[in-house]
Amino acid sequence: MHKATICLLLLLGSLAAFGQSQPQRTVVQSIILPDQTAPIAQTTLFTPTSAGLYRLNAYISATGLSSEE
Numbered sequence: 409m410h411k412a413t414i415c416l417l418l419l420l421g422s423l424a425a426f427g428q429s430q431p432q433r434t435v436v437q438s439i440i441l442p443d444q445t446a447p448i449a450q451t452t453l454f455t456p457t458s459a460g461l462y463r464l465n466a467y468i469s470a471t472g473l474s475s476e477e
Contacts, residue, residue, distance in 0.1 A: 437453045
């Protein structure tokens with residue numbers, strides 16, 4: 409009986425999760441700095457006008473210095 413109750417609760421919870429619509433995302437700022445050799449100054453990317461949940465994605469790729477002779 410306990411297993412059946414737990415399975416039913418899990419099923420109902422998963423149905424509620426599938427019923428939600430996907431959130432609409434808006435790209436606020438995008439910066440690409442190829443071949444950057446100088447220091448990057450502090451930059452404000454986004455100042456929210458209201459309280460909420462915000463997400464920041466950052467991707468960094470770097471290669472070492474080559475010493476070809």
